[in-house]
Amino acid sequence: MENLINQINQPDDLQNLSEKELEMLCSEIREKIIQTVAHNGGHLASNLGVVELTVALHRVFHAPQDKIVWDVGHQAYTHKILTGRREQIDTIRTRGGLCGYPNRAESPYDPFNAGHASTAISAAYGMAVAKKVRHEPGHVIAVIGDGSLTGGMAYEGLNNAGRFPKNFIVILNDNKMSISRSVGAMARYLAQIRTKPGYLRAKGNLESALDKLPGVGPSLHRAISGAKTAVKHLLYNNTLFEDMGFVYYGPFDGHNLPQLLEVLENAKHIEHPILLHVITAKGKGYSFAEENPGVFHGISKFDVNTGKKLSNSEDFSSQFGQYLCEAAANDRSICAITAAMQMGTGLTEFAKRFPDRFFDTGIAEEHAVTFAGGLAAGGMRPVCAIYSTFLQRGYDQIIHDAALQNVKVTFAIDRAGVVGEDGETHQGIFDAAFLNTIPNCTVFSPAYYDELRKDLQTALYDCEGVAAVRYPRGGQLFRPYDYQPSGKAFDLYGDEGAGTVLVTYGRLFSFACEAFSRWKKQGISVHIVKLNRIKPVSAGAVEAAKGAKHVFFFEEGIEQGGVGEHFEHLLHEAGFHGAYVLRAIQGFVRHATMQESLHDLGLDADGIYRTVTDTLQNWK
Numbered sequence: 001m002e003n004l005i006n007q008i009n010q011p012d013d014l015q016n017l018s019e020k021e022l023e024m025l026c027s028e029i030r031e032k033i034i035q036t037v038a039h040n041g042g043h044l045a046s047n048l049g050v051v052e053l054t055v056a057l058h059r060v061f062h063a064p065q066d067k068i069v070w071d072v073g074h075q076a077y078t079h080k081i082l083t084g085r086r087e088q089i090d091t092i093r094t095r096g097g098l099c100g101y102p103n104r105a106e107s108p109y110d111p112f113n114a115g116h117a118s119t120a121i122s123a124a125y126g127m128a129v130a131k132k133v134r135h136e137p138g139h140v141i142a143v144i145g146d147g148s149l150t151g152g153m154a155y156e157g158l159n160n161a162g163r164f165p166k167n168f169i170v171i172l173n174d175n176k177m178s179i180s181r182s183v184g185a186m187a188r189y190l191a192q193i194r195t196k197p198g199y200l201r202a203k204g205n206l207e208s209a210l211d212k213l214p215g216v217g218p219s220l221h222r223a224i225s226g227a228k229t230a231v232k233h234l235l236y237n238n239t240l241f242e243d244m245g246f247v248y249y250g251p252f253d254g255h256n257l258p259q260l261l262e263v264l265e266n267a268k269h270i271e272h273p274i275l276l277h278v279i280t281a282k283g284k285g286y287s288f289a290e291e292n293p294g295v296f297h298g299i300s301k302f303d304v305n306t307g308k309k310l311s312n313s314e315d316f317s318s319q320f321g322q323y324l325c326e327a328a329a330n331d332r333s334i335c336a337i338t339a340a341m342q343m344g345t346g347l348t349e350f351a352k353r354f355p356d357r358f359f360d361t362g363i364a365e366e367h368a369v370t371f372a373g374g375l376a377a378g379g380m381r382p383v384c385a386i387y388s389t390f391l392q393r394g395y396d397q398i399i400h401d402a403a404l405q406n407v408k409v410t411f412a413i414d415r416a417g418v419v420g421e422d423g424e425t426h427q428g429i430f431d432a433a434f435l436n437t438i439p440n441c442t443v444f445s446p447a448y449y450d451e452l453r454k455d456l457q458t459a460l461y462d463c464e465g466v467a468a469v470r471y472p473r474g475g476q477l478f479r480p481y482d483y484q485p486s487g488k489a490f491d492l493y494g495d496e497g498a499g500t501v502l503v504t505y506g507r508l509f510s511f512a513c514e515a516f517s518r519w520k521k522q523g524i525s526v527h528i529v530k531l532n533r534i535k536p537v538s539a540g541a542v543e544a545a546k547g548a549k550h551v552f553f554f555e556e557g558i559e560q561g562g563v564g565e566h567f568e569h570l571l572h573e574a575g576f577h578g579a580y581v582l583r584a585i586q587g588f589v590r591h592a593t594m595q596e597s598l599h600d601l602g603l604d605a606d607g608i609y610r611t612v613t614d615t616l617q618n619w620k
C-alpha cells in the first residue's frame with residue numbers, strides 16, 4: 001500500500017482517511033520527522049510531541065481560513081508536512097529550503113512568523129479580532145507550550161483576550177518541559193490541575209445533566225456558564241484560565257487521536273474563548289528523545305540508531321560556564337541568571353555546583369534583566385546569560401533597570417552574530433547596535449576563549465554600571481601564531497604604517513587574518529585594528545586608523561547604528577581624510593549554515609579578501 005503520508009498534499013486530504021488511518025499517518029509522520037532531523041538537525045522532541053494534535057487540528061479545522069498560530073514555531077514540522085510542504089521537508093533549515101519555523105512568506109498556511117516565545121496568544125487574538133471586525137468566517141487557534149506560558153506576553157494576551165471573540169481557541173500543549181523542566185509557580189499550578197482529570201468529567205456530567213432537566217436545565221446551564229467566578233468556583237473548582245474569561249477544557253491526553261478529534265469538534269461550537277489543556281510527552285515515539293527531551297529539544301545531526309550526536313565540540317558557551325564556575329568558587333557574590341536557556345548558555349554545571357546562586361527565570365528575559373538589577377542593588381554580582389536575539393526583549397530593562405540605576409550587572413550575550421540554521425528570528429545581529437545607544441554600558445567582543453575569560457573578568461571587576469561580553473555560537477576560529485592579545489581595548493596586527501587599515505571585532509578577526517596571509521603573499525600591506533572593547537571605542541584604535549588612505553570596517557552585525565558607523569564618525573572627528581568602506585549586515589538574514597551565511601554576506605575570509613582587493617584595484 002502506498003504510504004498514507006504521500007496521499008496528503010493539503011489538509012483537506014485528511015478527510016479521506018479513517019481514524020485508524022489517521023493514527024497510521026501519525027506513525028509515518030513521526031518516522032519522517034526523526035529521519036529529517038537526524039539529517040539536518042532541528043527541533044526533534046517538541047515536534048514529536050504534537051503529531052496527533054496537529055493532525056487533529058487540520059482534520060477538524062479548515063486552514064488557511066481557520067488560522068493556526070504556533071508559539072515559538074519550533075514544533076510546526078507536522079503542520080508543514082500536512083500543508084503542502086511534505087516534499088520539501090527534507091530541505092528544512094537548509095539554505096534555500098524550508099524555514100525551521102512558520103513563515104508567512106513560505107505558505108498561506110503560516111499566518112504569523114515565529115521563533116521567539118510567548119507571542120502566539122497576542123497574534124492570534126489580533127487575527128480573531130480582525131475576523132470579527134471584517135465579518136470574516138473561521139476560527140483562530142493559538143498553540144502555546146507550558147514553557148512559553150512562563151513568558152509575560154502570554155499573560156498580557158490572555159488578560160486582553162478572555163472576553164472577546166467566540167472563534168478564538170488557545171491550546172495549552174503541556175509536556176512539563178521548557179527546554180529544561182518548566183519552572184515557577186505556573187509550572188506548579190499546571191501540575192496541580194493535571195492531577196485532577198476528574199474536573200472536566202465532573203463539569204461535563206453536570207452540564208449534560210442540567211441540559212436534560214426539562215424546562216429549566218438548558219437555561220440554568222447557560223446561566224452557570226456565564227456566571228461570575230464565585231458561583232463557578234463553588235460548582236467547578238475554577239481554574240485561573242476561567243477566571244481570566246476563558247472556558248477551560250482539560251486536561252486531555254494529547255496522543256489520544258479519537259479523543260482529540262472529539263474535543264476539537266466540540267470546541268468549535270462553543271460561543272466563548274476557549275482554553276484546551278492538552279498533555280503530551282516531549283519526544284513521543286523516539287525513546288532517546290523521550291528519555292532526554294532537553295538534549296533532543298534542538299539537536300544537530302545525530303545517528304538515529306544510537307541517538308548520539310555526530311559532532312560534539314567545545315564552544316564559547318561551555319567556556320563561559322567554566323569561567324563562571326571558577327569565578328563563583330572564589331566570589332560568593334557572583335550569581336548566574338538564565339531565561340530558560342540553562343543548557344544553551346553553558347550553565348548546567350554552575351546550576352549543580354551553586355544551586356543557591358543559580359536562577360532560571362523561565363522564558364522571561366525582561367524579568368531576568370530587572371531581577372539582575374535588583375540582585376545588584378542588593379549587593380550581589382549578577383551575571384545574566386541571555387542569547388543576543390532574546391535580549392532584544394530586555395532593551396528597556398537594560399536602560400531603566402540596570403544602566404540608569406548605576407548598578408553593576410554583567411551580561412553574557414551568547415549567540416552574538418550569525419547563528420545559522422535557526423535563521424531570521426534568531427540572528428544575533430542587533431545587540432551591538434542597540435547596546436551602542438545605552439549610556440553607562442561597556443561592551444566587549446572577544447574572538448578567542450582566553451579573551452572571553454579576560455573580558456568577563458574585566459566586566460565583573462573593572463567596569464562601572466552595565467558591562468556586556470558578547471560571543472558567537474560555536475567555537476573559536478583560526479588564530480595566527482603571532483597574534484598576542486594585549487588584554488587592552490584593542491590590538492594591532494599586520495603591517496604597521498600601511499596605507500590600508502582593516503578594522504573589525506569578534507570572530508571576523510580570524511577571517512581578516514586569513515585574508516591577510518593571502519595579501520602578504522601578494523606583497524599587499526594591510527594593518528589590522530582588532531577592537532576588543534566595542535563600546536566605548538578606544539581613542540587609541542581611532543588614532544591607529546586615522547592616518548590611513550583607506551579604512552575598511554567589517555562587522556558581523558546590523559549596519560545601521562552599529563560599531564562601524566560609529567567608528568566612521570569618530571574617524572572623521574579625528575581628522576581622517578581617506579576613503580572609508582563599511583561592510584556590515586543589511587536587513588534580516590535567512591537560514592543557512594553559519595559558514596554559508598557569512599559567505600553570502602561577504603564576511604568570511606574570502607569575502608573580506610575580495611572586498612579589500614577589488615576595491616583597492618578599482619581605486620588604482
Ligand SMILES: Cc1ncc(C[n+]2csc(CCOP(=O)(O)OP(=O)(O)O)c2C)c(N)n1
Nearest residue numbers: 046115116117145146147148177178179340
Ligand atoms: C523569547 C524566547 N526566549 C527563549 C527562547 C528559547 N526557547 C525556544 S523553545 C523554548 C522552550 C519552549 O517550551 P514550550 O513552549 O513548553 O515548548 P516545548 O518545547 O516544550 O514543546 C525556549 C526556552 C525563545 N524561543 N524565545
Ligand SMILES: CC(=O)[C@@H](O)[C@H](O)COP(=O)(O)O
Nearest residue numbers: 072074115298344415422473
Ligand atoms: C527554538 C529556540 O529558540 C531554541 O531552541 C533555539 O533554536 C536554540 O538555539 P541553539 O541551538 O543555538 O541553542
Ligand SMILES: [Mg+2]
Nearest residue numbers: 145146147177
Ligand atoms: Mg513544553
